[in-house]
Amino acid sequence: MIALKDILYKVTLNAVVGNTSVEIRAIDFNSKNIAKNDVFVAIKGGVSDGHNYINAAIKQGAVAVICETLPDELMNGVTYVEVDSSSKALAIMASNYYEEPSANLKLVGVTGTNGKTTIATLLYQLFKNAGYKVGLLSTVKILVDTKEYKATHTTPDSLTINKYLQEMNEAGVEFCFMEVSSHGIHQHRTEGLHFEGGIFTNLTHDHLDYHNTFSEYRDVKKSFFDALPSKAFALVNIDDKNGLVMLQNTKARKYTYALKSYADYKAQILENQLGGLLLKLNESEVWTRLIGNFNAYNVLAIYATAELLGLEKVEILRLISGLESVSGRFQYFISDEKITAIVDYAHTPDALKNVLETINSIRTKNEELITVVGCGGDRDKTKRPIMGQIASALSTKVIFTSDNPRSEEPEAIIKEIEQGVEPQHFKKALSITDRSQAIKTACQMAQPNDIILIAGKGHETYQEIKGERFDFDDYKTVQEFLKQLQK
Template sequence: MKVLKDILYKVSIESVKGSTAIELNHIHFDSRLVTNQDVFVAIRGVAADGHMFIDAAISKGATAVVCEDLPSELAPEITYVQVKDTREALAYMASNFYDNPSTNLQLVGVTGTNGKTTVSSLLYQLFKTLGFKVGLISTVTIKVNDKEFATKLTTPDSLTINSYLKMMNEVGVEFCFMEVSSHGIAQHRTLGLDFAGGIFTNLSQDHLDYHSSFAEYRDVKKRFFDQLSKDAFAITNIDDRNGNYMLQNTKAKTYGYGVKNLTDYKVKILEKSFSGLKLNINGNEVWSRFIGDFNAYNLLAVYAAADLLDVEQLENLQTLSQLKPVDGRYQHHISETGIHVIVDYAHTPDALKNVLQTTNDIRTRNEELITVVGCGGDRDKTKRPLMGKIAGNLSTKVIFTSDNPRTEDPDEIINDIEKGVEPQDIFKTLSITSRQQAIKTACSLAKKGDIILIAGKGHETYQEVHGKRSDFDDLKIVKELLAQFNK
């Protein structure tokens, strides 16, 4: 058991009613999970305000409550701790409760619009290959060395993060690589963590359903680097127009990487094909099985972080050449009849543009580039016409379809996408609401040598419609359909 006053270390407290010397079993911000001798933290969420559930938490056995506003009537046997921001308090409390596990390993955060999953996953893969015990917290999965756990959020809540970091401590994990989302930063989920380093990949439009403007989205990302300590490193993509901005106020030691500008870590793309990339990194040639200019940036970020974490240069390069692409990130498959399939998570305008430009750079222009794409429901609506415009401009044929419509009407989402298609590109487009039917149509249109890009869902193996998830794996489905067409 923990003592309340110990887990409140670093929390900015406005007032206390009752004793902080009491022992507690656990911390919860969901009143339904509270049991005897727990502390309940009342979080103001998007859908519900935790302050409405203080009485419910007490009835379930909570002996302490952390809140922003004290209830009008205080239960005499309960300790109430009033704070300015309960999300911020929860972050510090979670670290303290789990004995500050981030201080016992080297934690590296990766933030940006695109590339977070690839960079963090490849760093996990690289250090695992080198024989280290490694952890990963990503959109796709959470890994504690060899054990794998499912995840739904890019950056989990503070309690979940610290519980997994504690688990990593217990098995001797030395390095952990973690995706850091703008939601996670804005909601203080990473506050109180001791980061050995941070990596900025790039910034483009996303999450404007949550952030009020692009400037706010950018500044939230920057806050992650502002919070790094002087002992940490901060690596930025200086080819991105926001790259140097991210590091303006950081106390960390700063480094740059890029393709276009002279910087600490520089890469030249020597050759590119559907087989991979031949790169020159800081004067050394290396072959990788990754495809596309954007992956040259991702690989360079991985190389730079590994270098700053004291991996010897030759080992770094050799291991980099062995790394395997991440599921759903420009994942390439070729059918028996020679049709190329690319499955990618591209769900932002910039990501879709990168994937299509990369494909156009590689193809001979004698073949079709058939793009199947949609946009998620209950998310930033302003990017939908941009996605439509980009798909129309850069593909030879486009099929607009459902992604994860969630609670929205999929046909209305498709209508929003279609509004961005330029007049000269309208003849290229079809709209098919059923994603399976859209993929089937793409397969029927494709001939030997043609390329089918299925964008938006990537690694996801489900489709969410009206709050219900059903099995749906883009790569599995396209493989099955192409096999049927081969018969």
């Protein structure tokens, strides 16, 4: 048990009614999880408002309520605390409740549209291979040294973050690498965390269903760097015009990386093959099994971060050469029939363009490039025709299909994707709603030496349709169909 006043440390309070010395058991923002002697934090969400569940939480045993507006009727024996932002208060309270676990390790946040998962995961891999105990908070999974947990969000809620960080403390973890999404920043999930550094990858068309404008999306990302302390580092990609924007108001030590611009950390691609990349990082050459221009940026960010965290240059280069690709990120195999199948998470126009351009730069042009792609439902609709335009222009053949349609009709989503196809590419494009059938068709169309790209879902092992999740794995599906063709 801990006193309410202790977990309210550093929270800006507008009003308090009741006793802040009351002992509390736990904190939660879901009234259904509340038990005797808990604190209920009423958060205004996109779907429901926690303020409507205050009385339900009290009936469940809540002894304190954190809210943005005090209820008209106050219950005896309950402490009410009014704050400007309940989600911000929750994050600070979570850090206090778990005894500020982020202060006891070197926590690095990775933000940007593309590359977050790859950079965070490969930094985990690199530091683990260097002999350290390491933590990872990513879209794909959560790792407390070697113990693995399933991830549900790119950036988990602040209670979950601090719970895992405390577990990392107990496990003796020294470094933790964390994906930081724009949603997570905007909803204050990273508030109260002690960051050792922040990495900015790039900013392209995404999440405009959540952020009203691109500038709002950019400014949310920027606020993460604005909040970094002076002892932290801010590492940004300045080949992206928004890189320098991230550094404008930060107190952190500023570092830059780039392939095309003058920067503190510079990379040059010497060789680009299906087997990997030969890179020149500043003045040193290194071979990596990662593929494509976009991975050159990722490797450069990893190299810079490892050096900023104190690893020796020679050791970093040795460790980079041993890195393995991340699940669902340019994950490929070659069938017995010499058909190359690539599965990639590319679900934004820029990511899809990067992957297709990478494949086109490697292939000899004597083979076909068959792309299977869709777009998620209940998400930014404006990118759908752009995805259609890119996929049809940069592929030999393209099959538009269902992704995670969620509550939308998959056929309606596909029609919006098709609108981006330019007349000269009409003959290249097919539409097959069923994703399994679309992948099977691509396999049947492919000849020896052809390349199949299945984009959009990457590491995901499900399809989300009408509120239900059905088992579906792009990588396993294409493997099975290509094996069937060999019989």
